[in-house]
Amino acid sequence: MKILYFGGQKSGKTSLSIVRTKEISRNQKPHYVATYLDNYDDKEMKTRISRHQAERRDDFITIEEGVDLNGILKENQTYLIDCISMWILNNMEKSEEVLISEIQKVMCSRNNIIFIINDVSSGIIPLDKMSRKFVDLTGIIGQEIAKACDEVYQVNYGIQRRIK
Amino acid sequence: MKILYFGGQKSGKTSLSIVRTKEISRNQKPHYVATYLDNYDDKEMKTRISRHQAERRDDFITIEEGVDLNGILKENQTYLIDCISMWILNNMEKSEEVLISEIQKVMCSRNNIIFIINDVSSGIIPLDKMSRKFVDLTGIIGQEIAKACDEVYQVNYGIQRRIK
């Protein structure tokens, strides 16, 4: 089973996807894949991460992997990937084709996977090349994921709606 | 009764929330709480505000209050707060905890309150600390409000959808 949760910044998508992850992984402890690379030396982000880790300590096996998703996936497990946007940001030197191919491989893996995407598609796009590429890739990779998902949820202000 | 209208810039959320406010306040004139502080010396904004004020002159009692929402709320009245995003912007020196506590008090008041939030969650977030804090707080406070609301509406291009 593959599921996508998307929503804007602080929309509540992580909390809601955690609930859904626990529902679909009753017999086994699910894996929480943290894609944030702790190399930006950002104090605020570190505080936020510690708080999130504490929240899920008992319910998840945490894996920190920001680059190679296929490298960590085993079989017949449940994974919550938080989040795909950060994975894209960590892989910006790769081409669109390579990233699509990597995500397609993820979609074919024999696991339950819940994906989180931080929606960045609906603002004015900054002119710099990197921001444009990031916004475009998030949309393109998001389409690939949504296409192969059994369920897709939009989250606004803590309220989820299933759209597929 | 508590109601939330959210939508992007120029989505038509104010007009639609005005209609709903009139519907639920039949016997009494409702209050329009303008949270915009007229201290930015912004001509374009002043023109816009004057136009809005003229539109609602006959239907609302206008209260201008950008900081202390609990200070203006009486009991058994109807209030349209336009908007929460501006209230957050006016209170950026306060902590997340203080703002949550203030909004929780608002949610408990014995009044009909219609809240408007300008959705800023779905674009690239600027790197400066203030913008990040503003975007985060809008999401966090928005979740607090949505959780306690009887009705939540999303507005796009003048079309409203009830999502709670």
Added chain:
Amino acid sequence: MKILYFGGQKSGKTSLSIVRTKEISRNQKPHYVATYLDNYDDKEMKTRISRHQAERRDDFITIEEGVDLNGILKENQTYLIDCISMWILNNMEKSEEVLISEIQKVMCSRNNIIFIINDVSSGIIPLDKMSRKFVDLTGIIGQEIAKACDEVYQVNYGIQRRIK
């Protein structure tokens, strides 16, 4: 018949609107109105445009017109306008009133028209005057179009929802 498709950057709105355009123009070849003016000397954009043109070569008559929509519309034809946001950007020196009046004339034309809008309403709005005006106009013109449309679709990650 008038139809609006809106969605963020790389949401898949063009592909979905092309499908709908073909459905409603069975007997005649529809027109694809490309509003992008090829005068920004943007290599990446040129590559993207060439790819898009190749995709629709057999199914559409392409018209390149970024400024004067009413000038190209005949009668009893089907037009896909991709996109209104770019048309607004190309007409930024005109006033809100002039643009509203032009779009109202488009809405009254005796044609099937499918409109695409790139949603830019839900991020932090840059402080510069032009960006603010562009965001505001996109919302205001979008409301005019949605009001006169028979169908309105929201698109996220390749998934469409009819909201009117």
